[in-house]
Amino acid sequence: MVDLTALLGDLRAEGDELDVLVRDLPAADWARPTPAAGWTIAHQVAHLAWTDDRALLAVTDAEAFQRETLQALAEHPETGRWVDEAAGEGARTPPAELLERWRTGRDRLEAALAAVPPGTRVPWYGPPMTAPSMVTARLMETWAHTTDVADALRVRREPTARLRHVAHLGVRTRDFAYGVRNLTPPAEPFRVELTAPDGEVWTWGPPDAGQRVSGPALDFCLLVAQRVHRDDTALAAVGADADAWLDIAQAFAGSPGDGRKPGERV
Known part of the structure; x- marks a missing residue:
């Protein structure tokens, strides 16, 4: 059996690393380019906030998530463009507001995932996932985008057992x-x-x-x-x-x- 509580703790730790990197950044530094072409630090945080919101919807209202996804795919068959547009929209948010949105969203998602009954499968953009699999996917994405932010800031992250x-x-x-x-x-x-x-x-x-x-x-x-x-x-x-x-x-x-x-x- 997977220890969901421990897994959520590791997801929290990954997010905390990003928080440390950006919480004291001057507003101008949120516009720094990252290794992802066309994406600034603000884009990276906005993307995480957006995907956390989508994951929260998938966990709390699977039918609404599926309707939203079908509509979005009908409007934007190229998923990369859809993701880029969402990140760009979020990146235009004032940094303090964007940071608070991401923090609030990750708190809400963590609580929702902790309450998912064992064995329940949650819809996503790939195959449906159990709560532990969803947490692992969110941890991977948080780690990856934190890496982009750290690279933009020329900060060397210490790899962990996570x-x-x-x-x-x-x-x-x-x-x-x-x-x-x-x-x-x-x-x-x-x-x-x-x-x-x-x-x-x-x-x-x-x-x-x-x-x-x-x-x-x-x-x-x-x-x-x-x-x-x-x-x-x-x-x-x-x-x-x-x-x-x-x-x-x-x-x-x-x-x-x-x-x-x-x-x-x-």
């Missing part, structure tokens, strides 16, 4: 990454062995699998969040399928992203 949640999601979404590109995922399971920040080795998949991925957990997490090009990682692949997966790995819902170019790692 990366295990991001890595787990990256492994679990292997077939999803193929599906959103209209590709058939390999039938064979992969072995993934990642070195945690404290030196522990985290593993997924059968030990005797022929297709294998190994390397630093931080590099893998940055890759599946598309915050780094694989050439700028120390990840190694054994087997053609495992090697190909590292080119398309994607832990987030929605259309495939463009990723980062080689040499862009901060």
Whole structure:
């Protein structure tokens, strides 16, 4: 059984890291560009506030979430444009107001997720998820966008054991990454062995699998969040399928992203 309370605590800790980065920023610094093309620090926080709001709607009123999603997709078939427009609208909000909106939204979402009955599946932009899976997805996205903000501020984040949640999601979404590109995922399971920040080795998949991925957990997490090009990682692949997966790995819902170019790692 997953400890939802502990998982929510890790999500809270990820959000707190972002709060520390932006709470004392002068208003002008919210306009600093981040590594995501066209996105400022304000865009990053606005996106998190918006997706937290959408997650809250999905948890509290699944039918309303589905209606909203169908309408939005009808108006904007390209989901990337839809997301960009929402982030741009939020980024035009005064920084103090935007920060308060994000803080309030994450508090409300945390309380709502804590109350989801075990086994209940919540709709989302990918497959429906249980509450623990939704928390993990929110943690991954919070971590990824906090990384963008930290990079914009030239702040080096200290990796933590919370990366295990991001890595787990990256492994679990292997077939999803193929599906959103209209590709058939390999039938064979992969072995993934990642070195945690404290030196522990985290593993997924059968030990005797022929297709294998190994390397630093931080590099893998940055890759599946598309915050780094694989050439700028120390990840190694054994087997053609495992090697190909590292080119398309994607832990987030929605259309495939463009990723980062080689040499862009901060």
